[in-house]
Amino acid sequence: AAESGQRRISVGLLNRLRDPTARQLFEFNLEVMAGHDDLDLGLTPDVPGSPGLLPLEEARVRHVVSHLGVEATTEHAVRVLSRRTHPERVPDPGPGRP
Numbered sequence: 441a442a443e444s445g446q447r448r449i450s451v452g453l454l455n456r457l458r459d460p461t462a463r464q465l466f467e468f469n470l471e472v473m474a475g476h477d478d479l480d481l482g483l484t485p486d487v488p489g490s491p492g493l494l495p496l497e498e499a500r501v502r503h504v505v506s507h508l509g510v511e512a513t514t515e516h517a518v519r520v521l522s523r524r525t526h527p528e529r530v531p532d533p534g535p536g537r538p
Contacts, residue, residue: 495523
């Protein structure tokens, strides 16, 4: 952990992560929750009336968020950040699914 700069994990968590599906979900969650500062969104919030202010262009929001592969998350981000007034119907993923 010290060599890679990552946090230590408990033996219990390590054992649960031996399952490939659990490990894949864990890695996905780490990626989703990580902050990114390498995305050029073309925002200039310090310039009044510039594209750096909400609402953002729908295509730009969709491009940045869709790489996560979770349609509901993408649609939510588009609705909130672009203030789209007529959201598309996103299918319910079913019980127990995000």
